[in-house]
Amino acid sequence: MPFIPHTEADVSEMLAAIGVASIDDLFDEIPESLRSGGLTKVPEGLSEMEVARLMQDRAERDGRYLNFIGAGAYEHHIPAAVWQIVTRGEYYSAYTPYQAEASQGTLQLLYEFQTMMASLTGMDVSNASLYDGASGLAEAVLMAVRAHRDSRRILLPKTVHPHYRRVVENIVSAQNIELVEIDFDLKTGVTGTLSSEGFAALVIPQPNFFGCLEDVDRLTDWAHAQGGLVIGLVNPTALALLKPPGLWGTKGADIAVGEGQPLGAPLSSGGPYFGFMCCKQALVRQMPGRIIGRTVDLDGKPGFALTLQAREQHIRRAKATSNICTNQGLLVTAATIYMSLLGPEGLRRVATASHANTQQLVSQLTQIPGVRLAFDRPKFHEAVLQLDAPVAGVLHALEAQGITGGYDLTYLYPELGHALLVCATETKTTADLQKFADQLARIMGRQQAAPPCPIQPKI
Amino acid sequence: MLIFELSQAGRKSHAQMPPAVSSDIPAEFLRQDAPLLPECSEMDVVRHYTRLSQKNFSIDTQFYPLGSCTMKYNPRACNTLAMLPQFLARHPSAAAPTGQGFLACMHELQEMLKDVTGMAAVSLSPMAGAQGEFAGVAMIRAYHMARGDTARTEVLVPDAAHGTNPATAVMCGYTVKEIPTNRDGDVDLDALKQAVGPHTAGIMLTNPSTLGVFERRIQEVARIVHEAGGLLYYDGANLNAILGRVKPGDMGFDVIHMNLHKTFSTPHGGGGPGAGPVGVSERLIPFLPIPLVHEDRGVYRLLAEHDRPQSIGRLSAHIGNAGVLLRAYIYARLLGREGMHRVAEYATLNANYLMAELKKAGFDIAFKNRRASHEFIVTLKGLKEQTGISAMDVAKRLLDKGFHAPTTYFPLLVPECLLIEPTETESKQSLDAFVAALKEILEEAHTNPDLVKGAPYTTPVRRLDDVKAARELDLTWKPAA
Numbered sequence: 001m002p003f004i005p006h007t008e009a010d011v012s013e014m015l016a017a018i019g020v021a022s023i024d025d026l027f028d029e030i031p032e033s034l035r036s037g038g039l040t041k042v043p044e045g046l047s048e049m050e051v052a053r054l055m056q057d058r059a060e061r062d063g064r065y066l067n068f069i070g071a072g073a074y075e076h077h078i079p080a081a082v083w084q085i086v087t088r089g090e091y092y093s094a095y096t097p098y099q100a101e102a103s104q105g106t107l108q109l110l111y112e113f114q115t116m117m118a119s120l121t122g123m124d125v126s127n128a129s130l131y132d133g134a135s136g137l138a139e140a141v142l143m144a145v146r147a148h149r150d151s152r153r154i155l156l157p158k159t160v161h162p163h164y165r166r167v168v169e170n171i172v173s174a175q176n177i178e179l180v181e182i183d184f185d186l187k188t189g190v191t192g193t194l195s196s197e198g199f200a201a202l203v204i205p206q207p208n209f210f211g212c213l214e215d216v217d218r219l220t221d222w223a224h225a226q227g228g229l230v231i232g233l234v235n236p237t238a239l240a241l242l243k244p245p246g247l248w249g250t251k252g253a254d255i256a257v258g259e260g261q262p263l264g265a266p267l268s269s270g271g272p273y274f275g276f277m278c279c280k281q282a283l284v285r286q287m288p289g290r291i292i293g294r295t296v297d298l299d300g301k302p303g304f305a306l307t308l309q310a311r312e313q314h315i316r317r318a319k320a321t322s323n324i325c326t327n328q329g330l331l332v333t334a335a336t337i338y339m340s341l342l343g344p345e346g347l348r349r350v351a352t353a354s355h356a357n358t359q360q361l362v363s364q365l366t367q368i369p370g371v372r373l374a375f376d377r378p379k380f381h382e383a384v385l386q387l388d389a390p391v392a393g394v395l396h397a398l399e400a401q402g403i404t405g406g407y408d409l410t411y412l413y414p415e416l417g418h419a420l421l422v423c424a425t426e427t428k429t430t431a432d433l434q435k436f437a438d439q440l441a442r443i444m445g446r447q448q449a450a451p452p453c454p455i456q457p458k459i
Numbered sequence: 460m461l462i463f464e465l466s467q468a469g470r471k472s473h474a475q476m477p478p479a480v481s482s483d484i485p486a487e488f489l490r491q492d493a494p495l496l497p498e499c500s501e502m503d504v505v506r507h508y509t510r511l512s513q514k515n516f517s518i519d520t521q522f523y524p525l526g527s528c529t530m531k532y533n534p535r536a537c538n539t540l541a542m543l544p545q546f547l548a549r550h551p552s553a554a555a556p557t558g559q560g561f562l563a564c565m566h567e568l569q570e571m572l573k574d575v576t577g578m579a580a581v582s583l584s585p586m587a588g589a590q591g592e593f594a595g596v597a598m599i600r601a602y603h604m605a606r607g608d609t610a611r612t613e614v615l616v617p618d619a620a621h622g623t624n625p626a627t628a629v630m631c632g633y634t635v636k637e638i639p640t641n642r643d644g645d646v647d648l649d650a651l652k653q654a655v656g657p658h659t660a661g662i663m664l665t666n667p668s669t670l671g672v673f674e675r676r677i678q679e680v681a682r683i684v685h686e687a688g689g690l691l692y693y694d695g696a697n698l699n700a701i702l703g704r705v706k707p708g709d710m711g712f713d714v715i716h717m718n719l720h721k722t723f724s725t726p727h728g729g730g731g732p733g734a735g736p737v738g739v740s741e742r743l744i745p746f747l748p749i750p751l752v753h754e755d756r757g758v759y760r761l762l763a764e765h766d767r768p769q770s771i772g773r774l775s776a777h778i779g780n781a782g783v784l785l786r787a788y789i790y791a792r793l794l795g796r797e798g799m800h801r802v803a804e805y806a807t808l809n810a811n812y813l814m815a816e817l818k819k820a821g822f823d824i825a826f827k828n829r830r831a832s833h834e835f836i837v838t839l840k841g842l843k844e845q846t847g848i849s850a851m852d853v854a855k856r857l858l859d860k861g862f863h864a865p866t867t868y869f870p871l872l873v874p875e876c877l878l879i880e881p882t883e884t885e886s887k888q889s890l891d892a893f894v895a896a897l898k899e900i901l902e903e904a905h906t907n908p909d910l911v912k913g914a915p916y917t918t919p920v921r922r923l924d925d926v927k928a929a930r931e932l933d934l935t936w937k938p939a940a
Contacts, residue, residue, distance in 0.1 A: 002798035003532050003724075004805045005886040014812040014887060023804045026811050027704060029673050029830050036706050038800065041574035045795020048536045055789060058560030059545035065557055069550045072776055079475050081505050083542070089519025090512035093533050096730035098525075098866075101918040102858050105514035106729040112462050115935040119495035125934045128730070131586040134776040163776045166764075170748075170772035171593070174600060174632030213488050241482065243490045259776070266542075269561050270551030270777025271586065272732035284932065290730065294936075295928035298913070303920035307928040313589070313626035314869070318635045323589045323626035326720075330728030333508075340462050340504045341475050344493040353477040355484070378485055395554065404553045426477040 002045075065399070066432055068361070070382045070423025071209070071407035072133065072161050073270070074237065074262045076350060077427055078334075079341045082264050086334045096290070096326060100305040101297075106329065107304035110292040113336040120239045121232070121256040122246025123278035128290040129327040133233075133259025134164040136275025137203070138171035139288045139322055140231045140257045143279075144201035145177055146321070147254075147286045148229060151200040155223075157182040157191045159208035160233060162412045186415065189375030189384065190214045194222060201229040204253070206245070207238060210421065211358070211382030212375055220249030229254040236276065237262040237354065238380050240347035246280075255279045264338030265331050274328035274335065285311060288322030353426035354381040357433065361424040364437040370444045374419060381425065384409065387418040389447040394420070397443045403436055462507050463936050466497035474501065495938070514919045515729070516863045522889050526834045526866035526878025527621070527669055529699045529721035534793060537725070541785040551777035555760040561785070562759035565778075566752045568788040569736075575799065576695075576715050577708025578738030582747040584779040588696065591716025591735025592627040592663070597771045598714055598739065598746040599661045599690045600631055605746075605769065608688070611660035615689075617646055619670050619870045621696060624663045633660055640872060644672040644826045646680055655687035665694040666710065667701070667832030669870045670825070671810070671878065681711025690714065690743075695735075698722045699882070700807060700833035703800035713740045722802075723787035734783040745769035750778050805883035806833040809890060813881050816894045821901060825873045834880035836873050837865075843875050848904040848911050850875040855922060856903070856914035860896035 006014075011023075020026060027035070046054070067075050086092070090105060097103030097110075110128045117126040130136040141154050156165055156179050169179055180199070185192040189212040194202070202223040206216050220230045232245030232253035245253035261273035279287055285308065293307035313320040339347065358381045366373050370388035387394060391408040398405035409419035424433060499507075516523065523530035549558050565583060572581045585591035596614065603611045614628035618637045625635040636654055641647045646664075662684050666674045674680065681691055693707040693715035699722045707715045719725050719734040727733075739747060749770045750761035761778065764770065794802070810831040817837060818824050825836035839850045854864035854877065866878040881890055903911050915921060 002794050002801045002805070003534060003884045004801055005884065006805060006808075010887040011808070014808055018808075018811045018815045020811075023808055026804075026807045026830055029675055030701075030705055031675065031678065034678070034705050034709055036577070036704055036709065039571075039574050039703055039796045042571050042791065042796040042799060045798045046792050048534075048793065051536060051789055051792050052540060054792065055540040055543060055564075058564060059543040061560035061563075062545045062549055062558050064545055064548055065550075065553065067548070067550050067553070069552050071552050073551050075548075075550070077475075077477075079472075079501070081501060085505065085508045085512070087538060088509070088512045090515040090517045091729055092538070092726045093518035093530075094515045094729045095523070095525060095528055095530060095727040099516070099854065099858065099864050100923050101855065101915050101920055102516035102521075102863060103514075103729075104919045105511040108461070108514070109508070109511055109729075111934075111936070115463065116494070116496055118935045122490075125932075131590060131732075132775050132777075135586070135590070135774060161776065163773060166773055167775065170597070170774060171630075174597070174630070176632070213484070217487075239490070240494060241484065241490065242488055244494075247490070266547035266782075267550050268547050269549045269558060269781040270779065271775065272780040272782050274732075284934070291934060293928035294933040295924045295931075297920040297923050299921055301920055303923045305923045305925055305928050307925070307932070307934075310929075313622035315622070316626070317622045318625035318629050320622065320626040320629075323593060323623050323630050324587070325589045325623050326587050326727075326731035326733050328728075328732045329730035330726065330732060333729060336462075337504060337508050339496050340499055340507070341472050341501060342496070343471060343498045344496045345471060345498075346476050347496060348493070349477045349479055352480050352482045355482055356480040359483065378483075378488060380484065399554060399557065404550055404557060407552050 065402055065404045066435065067404045068422050068424055068436060069404050069407050071421055072259055073267055075267055075425050075427050076262055078264050078266060081341060082334050082337045085337055086330060091330065091333050097306060104303060107292055109333060109336050111294060111304050113332050114292060116339050117276050118278050120236060120244065121234065121278040122244030123256050124281040125284050126278040127287050128292055129332045130275035130277055130289050130324065131328060132273045132275045134167035135171060136257040136277055137164050137233055138168045140255045140277060141168055141172055143255060143286050143288065144229045144231060147283055148200035151198050152176055153178040153180060153199040155180050155182050155196055155199050155202040157184065157203060159184045159191055159210060160203055160205045161209045188377045190377060191219065197226060199228045201231050203231045203233055205233040206242065207235060207380040210375060210384045211379040212377040213380060216248040220253060224251055232256040234258045235262060236260060237351050241351040254283060260331065260335055263335035265334055272328055272331055274331040286321060289324050289327055350426050357424040357426060357428050358383060361422060361433050364433060365440055368441045368444050374416060382421060382423040385420045385422060387420060389418060389444065391418050391420050394443055398439055401439045403439060461936055462497045465499055465503050465507060468498060470498045470500060472499065472501045521861060521863050522885060522893055523863040524865050524879045524881050525863060526880040527696055529880060529882055531724050531882035532884040533724050533726045534790060537786040537789040540789050541782050546785060559759055562752055564785060564788045566754045566759055568784060569752055571791050572717060572736055572738060575702065576738040577706025578715060579741045580744045580747060581736055581738045582751050583736045583784050584748050584750060584774055585716065585735040585737055586775055586780045587731060587733040588716060588718040588735040589623045589627065590774055591737050592623055593630060594737045594748045594771060594774060595692050595714040595716050596627050596631040598743050599692065601746040601771050602743055603660055610657050613658045614660050615654055615662040617664065619668050619872055620663060620665060621669060621694060624694060644670040644829060645674055645676060648676060648679060651680065651683055655683055655689060659687050659689035661690040661692055663692040663694060665696055667697045671832050671835040672826050672829045673832055677710045697832065700803055702803045704803045708740065714743055719783060719787040724790045725783045725786040732780045732783050734780045734787060746771050749773050802883050809881040809883060809885055810834055813879060813890050817897065820894060820898045825876060834878060837877045837879060838873050839875040842904055846904045846908050848908055850877055852911045852914065853900055856900045856911045857896060858915040859917045862893055862896055
């Protein structure tokens with residue numbers, strides 16, 4: 001069922017106007033040998049009603065779980081108004097605002113977004129978004145190397161999300177950039193004393209992947225004293241509460257990036273989300289991605305337009321700051337509306353309620369025999385637990401009770417033993433926390449009562 | 460008016476406020492000042508952003524013939540069904556058994572895209588066309604490296620290519636050599652033969668090209684590049700033109716990216732999110748980016764690094780733009796096999812009809828002796844010389860007539876050009892109305908050129924001062940002191 005409006009009469013009139021006998025004639029420049037025998041693996045088309053039934057069945061097959069996984073994607077309540085407005089056709093079905101006069105809605109919204117993000121991160125300027133937090137960090141690394149000029153070495157702590165570290169490596173590897181892994185303190189879960197010299201930038205995650213709060217002031221001042229830049233990797237919800245990167249140490253971080261998903265994007269199996277990037281004014285010409293500026297029209301009336309396009313691939317081609325073209329406009333639309341609906345107090349309350357729920361969860365879970373808190377350190381809304389039993393089996397048993405019980409760190413951080421990363425956002429009730437605690441107690445009790453299981457649980 | 464100017468200190472959107480609780484985080488980690496977010500009621504916010512939306516042109520409100528962007532109708536069912544609550548609620552790190560419905564859709568999409576492109580395997584993970592390009596060129600690099608063939612340092616790119624092509628090649632560590640286009644719009648084969656050699660890693664091609672014509676000697680291009688040991692990269696920007704009729708795999712391409720926000724009608728969203736899956740021939744399969752969706756007797760799971768040791772790795776924290784991929788899957792199921800065959804036919808019919816009508820109306824067609832693919836180029840060089848009216852002036856005047864402008868000044872090879880792509884979802888009537896508007900503008904250009912030079916008049920703002928925007932940077936709003 002293609003969305004093609006042509007009547008038979010239209011088609012004959014159009015063919016006559018072109019001066020050909022059939023639609024096939026329009027493909028006569030394509031060598032005969034290349035004409036395809038047709039599609040074999042694409043099934044017959046369905047009506048909307050049939051597709052709706054199919055998708056509802058698939059969705060029900062997935063079901064719904066009580067979720068305690070964070071690890072870079074956080075389940076927050078999204079006000080109904082957010083996606084009702086985002087999916088208005090005027091936002092949903094428009095494209096990059098190349099024709100500024102016909103795109104003032106999108107452009108003004110992006111300018112408002114840039115203002116909100118710059119303030120949230122305490123930086124001077126923001127771009128209009130990147131693909132996601134992980135690729136955003138890779139772009140920040142490339143930007144730091146461009147800005148620093150003397151060094152192509154980047155210090156990347158192990159407290160940064162392991163997937164982010166892999167993405168950075170994969171994206172920058174062909175550009176002769178050295179990534180130096182920095183260990184963390186096993187007791188506190190944060191980056192310890194640093195000694196490296198001659199680097200372009202230090203990445204500082206706040207909170208870090210374990211939920212622990214890094215000594216951002218000390219690390220920032222240290223990096224600046226060594227002549228390096230500082231890239232702050234931050235959670236935007238946390239920034240309603242925590243010191244913004246622009247105020248870290250004496251001079252503040254130089255670039256702030258992060259995953260924008262907590263601001264109004266549903267978990268949705270991993271995307272679409274968006275990456276945000278802010279920086280100091282002096283670095284703005286090194287920034288990748290779209291940037292919106294306020295200017296005036298012929299009559300002197302204020303308006304908005306894409307600006308600094310000379311950095312971008314459609315103008316600079318091989319010399320562009322990045323190959324990025326589109327960004328994640330629709331998700332930024334959601335984030336801007338989300339932040340406007342919550343306001344500074346609402347976002348602060350989301351942050352504090354999420355943090356308080358996680359603290360409550362941790363205090364309930366650590367009362368269970370065989371469950372301990374891994375790090376003695378101030379945290380934000382996420383924590384690492386160490387279990388006396390293999391994590392995979394525990395998660396599998398929780399899943400059978402309708403709970404996705406956290407993120408298994410066993411393979412990514414073998415030095416932490418049977419480690420599990422848990423998170424409870426503001427969406428969790430007292431009853432939810434109790435259910436998790438009850439089920440975990442039961443499962444851990446069974447693990448301790450029974451002899452060690454000889455068969456590895458299936459992941 | 461900006462949302463910040465609507466803000467009133469102390470105003471709250473009460474339904475959106477979780478309970479106030481205190482935090483145990485030590486003061487040294489906390490911020491002292493509140494961030495600059497607006498304080499508004501829910502209705503203030505809804506009204507503000509609804510009104511802003513009304514300042515946009517969009518497919519849902521206007522004909523949007525933006526060349527090379529495939530602005531076709533985005534079926535509403537795709538959005539509604541991709542946003543079913545179970546799909547939205549699933550955490551990306553939740554185990555595979557909790558997402559069998561979702562993963563089944565992803566696996567079927569992978570299989571359908573293999574068929575459509577004629578490639579041996581597909582990875583869905585790249586989050587946009589440009590990231591798909593990156594994945595593609597990174598795979599070419601990984602392939603040569605795995606063979607110990609380290610002398611290949613150069614990627615060939617036709618001069619008509621999208622800017623993302625050379626930018627991507629540079630990100631992947633290559634130098635770029637441009638290949639000229641001949642007068643008929645095909646790649647200059649003599650220049651290509653001169654350019655290839657043991658240093659050639661590959662060539663990046665769009666076919667039909669950005670000039671709106673099919674590269675007729677593509678098999679010859681493939682032979683020349685392959686004989687030199689290079690690989691062929693297909694930029695899928697224009698896949699809508701050949702969907703179901705020609706498969707890039709049959710043309711000899713080794714790797715391809717698709718823009719699902721074009722060909723598979725996922726929303727452009729004011730500039731994203733897109734999705735740029737990549738397809739490869741047999742020899743590049745080991746290098747595909749992860750995660751890949753794997754099926755074994757009706758059970759689905761994601762393949763990671765340890766399953767695919769030679770992979771170029773992951774390019775996003777999770778699986779890429781999952782919700783966009785779902786929309787594309789739903790679109791593919793709605794269209795089905797027959798529907799997909801018809802997409803290219805009607806996109807091509809519309810483009811050739813529009814080209815014929817504009818030629819009759821007195822416009823210069825850049826490649827007038829060629830068939831249009833799904834798009835074509837009008838050059839206004841003659842008009843500019845006669846009247847001083849530029850392609851930009853015509854584009855702006857079209858906005859007054861209720862049409863989004865075509866792509867202007869791209870490709871860079873054709874002076875004063877408009878790249879026009881009507882797509883298959885527009886009716887003859889909307890094409891006729893567009894022709895009538897362009898005819899009026901042509902007449903205005905001769906009778907009242909100042910009217911055209913001053914356009915637009917009916918949009919929320921008139922022409923903007925781009926020079927001021929770049930010189931006196933104003934990127935964030937600041938409250939009055």
